[in-house]
Amino acid sequence: MTHRHDRLLHVAALARVEGEGAMRVRVTGDTVTEVQLDIYEPPRFFEALLRGRGHTEPPDITSRICGICPVAYQMSACAAIEDACGITVDSGIQDLRRLLYCGEWISSHALHIYLLHAPDFLGYSGAVDMARDQRPVVERGLRLKQAGNMIMERLGGRAIHPVNVRIGGFHRLPTRTELDSLVAPLTRALDDALDTVTMAAGFDFPEYECRHEWLALVDPRQRYPIDGGVPHTSQGSFPLREYTSHVVEHQVSHSTALHARLADGSRPLTGPLARYALNHDRLSPLARQTARSAGLDSVCRNPFRSIIVRAVETVYAVEEALRIIASYEPPPRPAVPVPPVAAIGYGATEAPRGVLFHSYTLDDSGTVLAANIVPPTAQNQTAMEHDLRGFVQDHLTLDDHSLTHACEQAIRNYDPCISCSTHFLDLTVERG
Numbered sequence: 001m002t003h004r005h006d007r008l009l010h011v012a013a014l015a016r017v018e019g020e021g022a023m024r025v026r027v028t029g030d031t032v033t034e035v036q037l038d039i040y041e042p043p044r045f046f047e048a049l050l051r052g053r054g055h056t057e058p059p060d061i062t063s064r065i066c067g068i069c070p071v072a073y074q075m076s077a078c079a080a081i082e083d084a085c086g087i088t089v090d091s092g093i094q095d096l097r098r099l100l101y102c103g104e105w106i107s108s109h110a111l112h113i114y115l116l117h118a119p120d121f122l123g124y125s126g127a128v129d130m131a132r133d134q135r136p137v138v139e140r141g142l143r144l145k146q147a148g149n150m151i152m153e154r155l156g157g158r159a160i161h162p163v164n165v166r167i168g169g170f171h172r173l174p175t176r177t178e179l180d181s182l183v184a185p186l187t188r189a190l191d192d193a194l195d196t197v198t199m200a201a202g203f204d205f206p207e208y209e210c211r212h213e214w215l216a217l218v219d220p221r222q223r224y225p226i227d228g229g230v231p232h233t234s235q236g237s238f239p240l241r242e243y244t245s246h247v248v249e250h251q252v253s254h255s256t257a258l259h260a261r262l263a264d265g266s267r268p269l270t271g272p273l274a275r276y277a278l279n280h281d282r283l284s285p286l287a288r289q290t291a292r293s294a295g296l297d298s299v300c301r302n303p304f305r306s307i308i309v310r311a312v313e314t315v316y317a318v319e320e321a322l323r324i325i326a327s328y329e330p331p332p333r334p335a336v337p338v339p340p341v342a343a344i345g346y347g348a349t350e351a352p353r354g355v356l357f358h359s360y361t362l363d364d365s366g367t368v369l370a371a372n373i374v375p376p377t378a379q380n381q382t383a384m385e386h387d388l389r390g391f392v393q394d395h396l397t398l399d400d401h402s403l404t405h406a407c408e409q410a411i412r413n414y415d416p417c418i419s420c421s422t423h424f425l426d427l428t429v430e431r432g
Helices: 046-050 058-065 070-084 091-122 127-131 135-156 176-180 183-201 240-246 272-282 285-293 303-326 376-394 400-412
Strands: 006-011 022-028 031-038 213-218 230-233 247-250 259-262 268-270 343-351 354-362 368-374
Touching (some): 006 400, 046 058, 058 070, 070 091, 070 343, 070 354, 091 183, 091 303, 091 400, 127 135, 183 303, 213 343, 230 240, 240 343, 240 354, 259 268, 259 376, 268 376, 285 303, 303 400
Parallel strands (some): 213 268
Antiparallel strands (some): 006 022, 213 230
16 A cells, blocks of 8 residues: 555656557545546547548548558448448458458557557567567567558558548459469468467466456357447347447547447447457357467456457458458459438448447438447547556555556557547537
């Protein structure tokens, strides 16, 4: 127990997270009295930018929300607009979309594991510092990220903000030769991914257990959820069109991003831990065996061990990419026509950080009348602050420097994508 009456931990700018945010923790006596994950990055108003645009434009516009997970935005936008227009794309196009998404998962998970989170566990200030005496480890992470980027470049036209995606499919289909060129680097990437699980399993993890409601998609095609599925919580499923009735967003004064709770008031947690808990049996046999070897049960409630789950998911994504490439038969057409319909459409996919929900209201000419985007980081903020409070309460014996470092590490458990979460602000102006 500390002998001090008041302690204030304040990190003005969080490092090794995407976007700009701060952390503030106040301890009075032996009790944590205030915890704030302060997201101060300006709102980006993407929903407002989409109003008045044509129904073919959201995949390209929303991909600009994030340079790390642009495919997630493109896929959720395509799914929502195709749902509004009553279109189902060909199975071959669905497979190519899943392959593109695998590329993003591999790239994003490798970025988080090696460049953002592993330095915490290995005692370095960052990846550059770590590379000075752990060069082979950093190079393995960069090879993995490069393998994911190669998929996005071949299929999406480029790794950042891919340009080959359109509603109904793609502008251009890859050739057999183009996809075959990915087999060798992905085969090497599978070895790197397996080594990543071994590395992550060897880290020293703080003791902490979270008790949130899982929130993840479950794919009715019996696959591990990536490119679609039905929303599930620990209590059961609900229709996608009722998403915002079950995941209720609200504003808080200290953040430019919305917080979220489930309709019964409980805290949702989306992302790797939730996906794994609700879909563990849908992993490939190799990924399940790798998880067991790393000491994971079918459910993991320690958010610090989420880095292992991400590593297991990377194994799965590499395997899945190789499987899709091996079975590739060019579809008869690159895209199906998507004529506009006056309707509301709903779409959700599994971004690397969790469920990403989109909905669009179209008029009969295809003009977007309204758009709603619910990113995973906004949904996780309530759980993040709750876990931060519990973790600090359990570790008050640490000195301020050690406790502050541990709190930053705890935030990085969730791989927050802060810029993604700040595109909405319900602004109210009161005039006298």
